[in-house]
Amino acid sequence: MLRTVATVLIDGVAPFEFGVVCEVFGIDRTEDGVPPFDFLVCAERPGERLRLTVGADIVPDHGLDVLAEADLVAIPAYAIRDEYPPAVLDAVRTASARGATLLTVCSGAFLLGATGLLDGRRCTTHWRHVDEFAQRFPAAVLDPDVLFVDDGDIITSAGTASGIDACLHLVRRELGSGPATAIARRMVVPPQRDGGQRQFVAAPMPDCEAESLEPLLTWMVDHLDSEHSVASLARRAQLSTRTLARRFAAETGTTPQRWISTQRVLHARRLLEESAMGIDEIARVCGFGTAPLLRHHFRRAVGVTPMDYRRTFALSDPGC
Known part of the structure; x- marks a missing residue:
């Protein structure tokens, strides 16, 4: 006792x-x-x-x-x-x-x-x-x-x-x-947050030097709801796929697909906290397409489901 x-x-x-x-x-x-x-x-x-x-x-x-x-x-x-x-x-x-x-x-x-x-x-x-x-x-x-x-x-x-x-x-x-x-x-705190949740360390846009990938990264964040292949990103950056992959790893420490997935999760977090949008709509605007895919990536990155996260961190009752 x-x-x-x-x-x-x-x-x-x-x-x-x-x-x-x-x-x-x-x-x-x-x-x-x-x-x-x-x-x-x-x-x-x-x-x-x-x-x-x-x-x-x-x-x-x-x-x-x-x-x-x-x-x-x-x-x-x-x-x-x-x-x-x-x-x-x-x-x-x-x-x-x-x-x-x-x-x-x-x-x-x-x-x-x-x-x-x-x-x-x-x-x-x-x-x-x-x-x-x-x-x-x-x-x-x-x-x-x-x-x-x-x-x-x-x-x-x-x-x-x-x-x-x-x-x-x-x-x-x-x-x-x-x-x-x-x-x-x-x-006046949430009665329960599971210990397995991540510590919610944000992954902000990295500082980039001149003639770097900053314009491409900014464009990707502005178009999270679009599909992005390495080939399409390389064409946009006017680089070969090999050069893009090398420079992407050097500037962000990860691959293009992992980076965009992280940005989508971060955007989903903000929407879960600040908006009343439903899970299906959040999945669509963040580029995951479907709620099951959002749940998969969100839980892997954050440690809890989107709905559990919303119940804990929503700034107001989203009504869903």
């Missing part, structure tokens, strides 16, 4: 990610039917000031001894460093060995990685840090794309808002959908 939640702070705490943990577990929502949590903020030296990343301080009330009674140890984001306090690492290892669940938000995965507890375990972190994380913790099984990973007694999440998703997922897993939905409603 999830009753006692301890969050561990060190110097360089990111206030938003710490606030996510506080918002989900630290506020009394019993009037909404959420069981109460005993929420404890701890550090190696309680009562001493710790620096936040935004030029302010925080003073934890509790020491690391409270981890001995915690059902959940929450590790928010910190400024990434070469070494982490040995006493904190030992306390987290001990809590894990005792059976506590561990949860990280964003760069908090680096502290958990330093304990060795992620060796051989599935995990994630913010997309900007995945290369450094993989280099520092090669034994961890890193998934760089997803919002969060539930690996049983260890839950890791990507940047910022995905920490909310991971916390609500844990509440749902341990206490049921009622408390999770109640917390989400008070926070």
Whole structure:
């Protein structure tokens, strides 16, 4: 049962990610039917000031001894460093060995990685840090794309808002959908985003130098609903197909067909968020032709179906 939640702070705490943990577990929502949590903020030296990343301080009330009674140890984001306090690492290892669940938000995965507890375990972190994380913790099984990973007694999440998703997922897993939905409603956030969703890193139009493919790329984006073969694109660019393929890979890092598919998915995302167009119409204007083909490419690129994406991210009720 999830009753006692301890969050561990060190110097360089990111206030938003710490606030996510506080918002989900630290506020009394019993009037909404959420069981109460005993929420404890701890550090190696309680009562001493710790620096936040935004030029302010925080003073934890509790020491690391409270981890001995915690059902959940929450590790928010910190400024990434070469070494982490040995006493904190030992306390987290001990809590894990005792059976506590561990949860990280964003760069908090680096502290958990330093304990060795992620060796051989599935995990994630913010997309900007995945290369450094993989280099520092090669034994961890890193998934760089997803919002969060539930690996049983260890839950890791990507940047910022995905920490909310991971916390609500844990509440749902341990206490049921009622408390999770109640917390989400008070926070005015979607009650559930599947952890397998991609981190929604946009693929904007690449910067192109003079006499490059920029005119062709712009034209392709303006004509997503048209068919584009390598031969037709080469004719438009007045290049041989071989030269086009070589320059396309050099400037975009991919093939023409993969690039246009990505642009179509990005356009579909915008329409799902901002318009009331039906799925069939979105498929047509984005160049996929049919709704099944849109679903296939969208799910492969984003990790969820177009309708699930719309339910989560639509700016207003599209009525479909």
